[in-house]
Amino acid sequence: MDQFCKLPYGGRGAGFYVSDLIAHIRSTGRDYIIQGQQQVSLENHTKPNSFDVWLREGYTSRKDTKQAVNQVVESLIATGQFEIAELPCPDSGRRCKALRLVRSS
Numbered sequence: 001m002d003q004f005c006k007l008p009y010g011g012r013g014a015g016f017y018v019s020d021l022i023a024h025i026r027s028t029g030r031d032y033i034i035q036g037q038q039q040v041s042l043e044n045h046t047k048p049n050s051f052d053v054w055l056r057e058g059y060t061s062r063k064d065t066k067q068a069v070n071q072v073v074e075s076l077i078a079t080g081q082f083e084i085a086e087l088p089c090p091d092s093g094r095r096c097k098a099l100r101l102v103r104s105s
Contacts, residue, residue: 002018005076007055007067009067014059021033025099025101030090031100033050034049035051036096041063041064049089055068076099080102084100085098
């Protein structure tokens with residue numbers, strides 16, 4: 001069964017299906033996505049390939065509110081399909097907190 005992950009700051013009913021995130025990650029050619037949470041407007045976000053931007057662009061009406069908060073990341077870890085890792089940011093090249101797919105996903 002596909003799990004629905006709620007966005008605590010996304011507005012009424014905001015959230016996404018875990019399978020959508022997995023498909024998105026796989027479409028990038030990587031096995032991870034950086035968290036990239038920033039307390040800035042979407043227009044001023046410096047990590048366009050991040051989980052935070054992905055959520056803001058597709059899963060909430062609150063585009064200028066940080067969405068990839070630790071609570072959301074923890075709920076994804078709890079599914080057993082993701083793990084936390086420090087990996088290169090595709091935007092900055094610096095190592096950042098990322099959600100990586102576990103091999104069995």
